[in-house]
Amino acid sequence: MTYQALARQYRPQNFTELVGQEHVTQALINGLEQGRIHHAFLFTGTRGVGKTTVARILAKALNCEKGVTGNPCCQCSSCLEIAEGRFVDLVEVDAASKTGVDDTRELLENVQYAPTKGRYKIYLIDEVHMFSKSSFNALLKTLEEPPPHVKFLLATTEPKKLPVTVLSRCLQFNLKRLNLTQIQNHLIQLLELQNIEIDSVAIELIARAADGSMRDGLSLLDQALAYGAGTVTTKDVTLMLGSMDQKSVVGLLNAVIDKDKESLNKQLTQIFNLAPDYSRFLHELALLLHEVSLCQILNSYVDNSAFDKNTIKTLTEKTTPAQVQLFYQIILKGQEEINLAPDSKTGFEMTIIRLFAFEIGNPDSLNTTPNKQKAIQQNSKQTNTQQYTQQLPSEQNVSSVQANRTDSTQQSQSNAQSIAQTTSNQAFKKYRCCEVNSETWQEIFQKLAIQGPTKELARNSHVLSNDNGTLVLAIDEQVQAFMTDSSQQRLSSALKDIISEDVVVQFKQDDDNRSTIAKTQQQQQEAHIAATKNKVEQNTFVQHMQENFDAELIQIKQGESFI
Ligand SMILES: [Zn+2]
Structure with missing residues (x-):
């Protein structure tokens, strides 16, 4: 059996099967049922939200042998042929590949002839904004006075590029980007149909990466299935997307803040099992701290954040601004040093332990340099003052609290800047x-x-x-x-x-x-094994064993140290 991509296999066949575009499908169904059918439709929206899918369903609804309907039968030969992309009266054009005026003329040449099989002759023009000016003019003539048996279904990601004259002659429908839950639920539904075990974290990662596009979500799921040989696991998806499971990022930070050794141990083991890119993990932690800091100081949230608002809010309440700044610095430092560590896992763990063991204002806690300790003590003094003044609310104290806050933030920012400076000074060679x-x-x-x-x-x-x-x-x-x-x-x-x-x-x-690099590496490895074999054969001890005890050299295994 040949494998068919999920997006193709489960393409919605009816308006009711289309996810997240009820505002469009309901209007279309009403129009069809009441016989109010415009001659030109324009479907707009970002990529992969279902523009051409809606158009194809509409083509079915107009040509279904059971009559014009909001609910095409999907069984008559017209419906089936449209679904299979071989209906003679549905002309599908990708405007990106047919931009010239001659293409458009050729396309519209047969407009005046009655449909061969269906009720309507339908022109589905995708990415219509790619048309040239003269192509639009040619199209416009037909749009102004279309024969009654012709319907135009236009789709575009960029309606702003269409001439007003074209826009004004179309009934426009804007398809929405899908939200995380809509994509998640749909993917879960498909996996259930395929009897594939569902890993909800993996699905969430895929849905997030799909970024509002169902088509992207489906093709990522397809890739994940190929990657995991028919299964979808958090580990594979993390590897495939190179992304982090946000829950482990948040979980780790919580364990650090709560000083919960047991939880930290558990988190580290879980992270290890995901075999992540550790440097990337630190990167995600820095992003999370940035969001906490924004919320703490400016009371604002990042748009389209990978972390949810409640998580950020809880973290904000559990930490002081100085602590967040300090964590941020430690992580930047950790990122800088991760390549110097024996391996990235060690570098990562040392950074996390540093976060865990550092206590503001505690001289016995871990530290890196005396200067830094001084800076931290200063920070902590400010934090203490802040806490003290907060216990005595009065107008006078309010201003001093604010002043202290600004001070400590500036202090930490300047430290962060100096660290960033060092990093860029050590930047490696750039290639031309x-x-x-x-x-x-x-x-x-x-x-x-x-x-x-x-x-x-x-x-x-x-x-x-x-x-x-x-x-x-x-x-x-x-x-x-x-x-x-x-x-x-x-x-x-x-x-x-x-x-x-x-x-x-x-x-x-x-x-x-x-x-390729892979082939070269393989050749190097084979050459290395051959050279080693040669060395072993020349070894006098081995020769002695062969001569006196009939020893045979069976196999030379590659050790782990070989790179
Ligand atoms: Zn039908």
């Missing part, structure tokens, strides 16, 4: 764009902050060409399944971090079995 070629690729690859499929793509790629910042990578057959727009973007942005000019990555399937 023209230096990226098949010879330097392995060296550059080692410095890229990527993981999961994106890392595998880069590891299994060959630099085909580099034309003024357009980097074409030939991707080995084995990992071609990972070639997506998002991994292309991830790789481009990782490259931007280490290359001084802008770089755009393009993937191309490699059919010529070119050399």
Whole structure:
């Protein structure tokens, strides 16, 4: 059985099956049932929210053999042919590939002829904003006086790019971005239909990464299923998305703040089991602290935050501004040092222990430098004053509390700045764009902050060409399944971090079995094993064993120290 992508397999066939767009579907159903059918519809909204899906269902509703209906039967030959994309009277066009006026003329040539099979001849034009000006003019003529048997269904992500003359002739429907719960519930429903065990944390991660687009959610779920060989687990999804489970970030910070050793131990074990990118985890912790700090000082929240407001609020109440600033500094320092640590897990754990063991104003607590201790004591003095004055509320004291708050924040900020300065001074060498070629690729690859499929793509790629910042990578057959727009973007942005000019990555399937980093590594490994085998065979002790005891050299295993 060939595998069919979930997005395709479970494409909504009816208005009622479409998630999150009730405001659109209800209006369409009402219009259809009451026989008020406009001749041109425009569906707008961000990518992957269901614009063309709605249009196709509408095409069915207009052409269903059971009559024009808000609820097409999905069984008659018209409905079935539309669902399979082979209905003669539904002309689907991707405007992005047919921008010229000749294309449009050719497309509209047959407009005046009656439909072959259906009730209406339907033109579904996707990404219609890509039309050229003259194409729009050609379309406009037909839109002004359309034959009664013709319906236009236009879809676009950018309605602002459409001429007003076109806009004014269409009935416009704006499809909404889907919220987290809508995507989550839909994915869970599909997994239930497939009898696949549901890992709710993994689903939440996928739904969050889908960022309002159901199509992205479905294709990420497909990728996760491929990655996990038919199962979806938090560990695989974390690896695949290179993202963190926000719950473990919050859980860890709570354990630190609560000084709960048992919980901290548990959290660290759980995190270890997820095999995360530890540096990225510190990054997420820093983001969380930033949000807590914003809430504490400015009483504001970050839009589209990965953390929920209640979590931020609780953390805000449990910490002092000085403590949050201090944690933030320790984490920045930890990020700076993680590459110097024996391994990233050790570096990460030492940073967390430092967070845990540090107590403001306690000279016995862990510390890094005497200067820092001084700064912390100053901070803590201010915090103490603050607490003291808070016990004696009077107008006079209110102003001193505010002053102290500002002081301690400024103090911590200047410390943070000096740390940031050091980091940027130690910044590693940046490459020039023209230096990226098949010879330097392995060296550059080692410095890229990527993981999961994106890392595998880069590891299994060959630099085909580099034309003024357009980097074409030939991707080995084995990992071609990972070639997506998002991994292309991830790789481009990782490259931007280490290359001084802008770089755009393009993937191309490699059919010529070119050399890749993965292949080179494999060859090095094989050569290493061969050399070792040779050495072992030359060893006098081994030779002695062979001669006197008929010993045989059976296998040479690769030790863990080999990289
Ligand atoms: Zn039908």
